[in-house]
Amino acid sequence: MTANSESHNPGRELTLPVFGLIEPERVLVTDELFAVVRDKFPISPGHTLIIPRRALTRFKELTAAEKTRLMEWAQWAQDELQRTLTPAPEAFNLGLNDGPAAGQTMPQFHFHVIPRYTGDVSDPRGGVRWVIPSKAKYW
Numbered sequence: 001m002t003a004n005s006e007s008h009n010p011g012r013e014l015t016l017p018v019f020g021l022i023e024p025e026r027v028l029v030t031d032e033l034f035a036v037v038r039d040k041f042p043i044s045p046g047h048t049l050i051i052p053r054r055a056l057t058r059f060k061e062l063t064a065a066e067k068t069r070l071m072e073w074a075q076w077a078q079d080e081l082q083r084t085l086t087p088a089p090e091a092f093n094l095g096l097n098d099g100p101a102a103g104q105t106m107p108q109f110h111f112h113v114i115p116r117y118t119g120d121v122s123d124p125r126g127g128v129r130w131v132i133p134s135k136a137k138y139w
Contacts, residue, residue, distance in 0.1 A: 017055035018108030028080065033069050036077055043114050046081045046089065050074065050111040057107050059098050070111060077113040089115035095128060103131065 014022040016035055026038040028048065039047040050073045052066065062070065074094055082088050093114040097104040116124065126136040 016051050016053065016108070018106055019051060019110075029076075031069070033066055034073055036073055039112070044116065044120060046085045046115045048077045048081065048113040050077065050113065052109055056109050057099075058109060059096060061109065074111065074113060081113070081115050085115060087117070090118055091116040093127060 013024060014027050014030065014035055014037075016022055022035065022037050026040065028036045028038065030036070030053070033053060035051050035053060037049050037051065039049050050070060052062070056062065078089075078092055078094075081092075093116060094112065096109070096111050098109075125139065129136040129138070
């Protein structure tokens with residue numbers, strides 16, 4: 001955890017803008033700026049979201065301090081998933097859908113940390129490029 005974090009009390013409920021009530025068992029850690037939680041609809045085991053505690057929709061709305069902290073939490077989440085998942089992830093997809101045209105379905109900014117494993121898809125090359133399939137395969 002970072003110096004400014006606190007373990008979330010598992011007995012307490014957490015409510016976040018747009019996401020609403022986050023079940024206590026999904027909360028990994030919180031600080032004054034963010035909550036780090038397990039995704040309710042995970043793409044892979046351990047799929048984690050980093051969600052601001054204040055209402056905002058897009059990346060550009062984050063303050064400089066929030067952008068810095070977001071990256072700290074992304075690193076923390078990767079380290080935590082490496083430490084706690086069995087087997088440990090071999091790689092990660094990191095990112096966000098910034099606006100409806102980019103696929104954002106929740107109108108609250110959130111950042112994904114998605115554990116990946118060899119063989120979880122037949123050909124992982126191209127990664128996020130597959131959001132537009134005709135542009136994905138460039139090799």
